[in-house]
Amino acid sequence: MKYWNFWVRFVTGLALMMPLGVAQAETTFTRIPTQFIAALATPDAKAGTGAEQWGLWRVDPGPRGVRLRHLEALMASGGAAPAGWQFDAEDWWLEEHGLIMEAPEFPMPPGRYLVTGNRETTTVLTVFAKDETGAQRWELANGATIYDVTHLRCRSARYKPKTGASLCTPAKTPRNDFPIAPDVEMPMVDGCSKQDYAVLFIVGVADETK
Numbered sequence: 001m002k003y004w005n006f007w008v009r010f011v012t013g014l015a016l017m018m019p020l021g022v023a024q025a026e027t028t029f030t031r032i033p034t035q036f037i038a039a040l041a042t043p044d045a046k047a048g049t050g051a052e053q054w055g056l057w058r059v060d061p062g063p064r065g066v067r068l069r070h071l072e073a074l075m076a077s078g079g080a081a082p083a084g085w086q087f088d089a090e091d092w093w094l095e096e097h098g099l100i101m102e103a104p105e106f107p108m109p110p111g112r113y114l115v116t117g118n119r120e121t122t123t124v125l126t127v128f129a130k131d132e133t134g135a136q137r138w139e140l141a142n143g144a145t146i147y148d149v150t151h152l153r154c155r156s157a158r159y160k161p162k163t164g165a166s167l168c169t170p171a172k173t174p175r176n177d178f179p180i181a182p183d184v185e186m187p188m189v190d191g192c193s194k195q196d197y198a199v200l201f202i203v204g205v206a207d208e209t210k
Helices: 009-015 068-076
Strands: 029-039 047-049 055-057 092-095 099-101 111-116 122-127 137-140 156-161 192-206
Touching: 029 111, 068 099, 122 192
Parallel strands: none
Antiparallel strands: 029 055, 029 192, 047 137, 092 099, 092 156, 111 122, 111 192, 122 137, 156 192
């Protein structure tokens, strides 16, 4: 996840000119500085519910992260990271190079987004407003799957204590596991539950979303 913007700069202009199909023919998308979605869905999913559990990083969290070897200094500062975000010992994030990251914004704002995994597919992701139960639907256009628009090199996982008595700390992270390969899950950490998230790049937003 470190310097995620590097992987999308060269495709952004082309992505905004790609045909998006009949359903999006009258939709105008505006290029934006790359944003990043933390998505929960099976790789083959094309639509579903649960977007209220998706997060959004409006800026690249990689350069704003804190290396594991600097954990002691982070804790000595009361959890205040040099980039200005606050570390939460009960709910913390880690990326594939072993950087502790700030949490994304929850939930994912509704709207239509031009998303890519910086491989072959760029398409429209629609995130719907919450229904009466608080659930949010989502769908990808043109038959694309979550796997198609996942950036495989970027890995992201969220860690929480397994029980109220568990000590779940980045200090227990097995540092020799880093960097994490694209086809390998993020490591388990003793005392923690873990949730892996797919990372999608947003390179444009529909004009009505802004």
